[in-house]
Amino acid sequence: xxxxxxxxxxxRCVGCQTCTAACRHANATPxxxxxxxxxxxxxxTYPDVQRAFVPTGCQHCDDPPCAKVCPTTATRKRPDGIVxxxxxxxxxxxxxxxxxxxxxxxxxxxxxxxYGRPTDxxxxxxxxxxxxxxxxxxxxxxxxxxxxxSGRKPGVDPEATPACxxxxxxxxxxxxxxxxxxxxxxxxxxxxxxxxxHEELGTGPGFYYLWDRAVDDDDATPGRGxxx
Numbered sequence: 001x002x003x004x005x006x007x008x009x010x011x012r013c014v015g016c017q018t019c020t021a022a023c024r025h026a027n028a029t030p031x032x033x034x035x036x037x038x039x040x041x042x043x044x045t046y047p048d049v050q051r052a053f054v055p056t057g058c059q060h061c062d063d064p065p066c067a068k069v070c071p072t073t074a075t076r077k078r079p080d081g082i083v084x085x086x087x088x089x090x091x092x093x094x095x096x097x098x099x100x101x102x103x104x105x106x107x108x109x110x111x112x113x114x115y116g117r118p119t120d121x122x123x124x125x126x127x128x129x130x131x132x133x134x135x136x137x138x139x140x141x142x143x144x145x146x147x148x149x150s151g152r153k154p155g156v157d158p159e160a161t162p163a164c165x166x167x168x169x170x171x172x173x174x175x176x177x178x179x180x181x182x183x184x185x186x187x188x189x190x191x192x193x194x195x196x197x198h199e200e201l202g203t204g205p206g207f208y209y210l211w212d213r214a215v216d217d218d219d220a221t222p223g224r225g226x227x228x
Contacts, residue, residue: 007208010052019165039055085138
């Protein structure tokens with residue numbers, strides 16, 4: 001089997017928002033809609049205060065709550081783990097937005113443009129199929145499918161890899177098949193302690209966060225850990 005996941009190294013992310021810009025460019029999302037966001041977080045107590053930048057978006061869950069509440073089956077999970085939306089089936093009820101614990105869904109009710117009137121690029125790339133329906137990160141599924149069809153490897157070949165991963169100036173983002181023990185993401189998870197966002201909800205997120213090198217003792221298994 002294949003299970004596509006994304007990995008973010010919190011020690012590498014510098015909060016530059018290049019992934020956000022690359023996602024917006026690749027997917028032509030309207031103003032105010034960000035499928036890939038980077039949270040700027042501070043934690044600790046003075047004088048021991050730390051800052052972390054946390055890339056986030058759709059987590060492409062194993063058990064996506066958004067799919068459970070969708071009355072038309074517009075939201076569904078593919079066998080490779082990618083959660084998609086069929087715009088032809090979506091009725092814009094926004095149940096999925098309410099159900100998503102990651103605030104990863106958007107809905108644009110009318111065309112909007114950066115400068116009031118569409119630029120040439122906005123006019124060319126305008127997609128009315130995404131008006132009045134739910135939208136979100138798709139892991140650049142078209143790039144993945146086209147790449148696989150042409151013999152390229154997602155996460156390795158840029159043409160078959162999500163735009164946000166390709167754009168990261170710090171190599172903080174990685175993409176690959178977690179079911180392949182030799183893949184880039186499997187190696188990263190084996191070598192580093194990591195967590196998943198709101199994992200306690202049982203959604204099985206397909207987005208992993210690295211936070212420290214793995215340790216080998218009775219309290220922490222290599223590649224597994226709790227950042228608390």
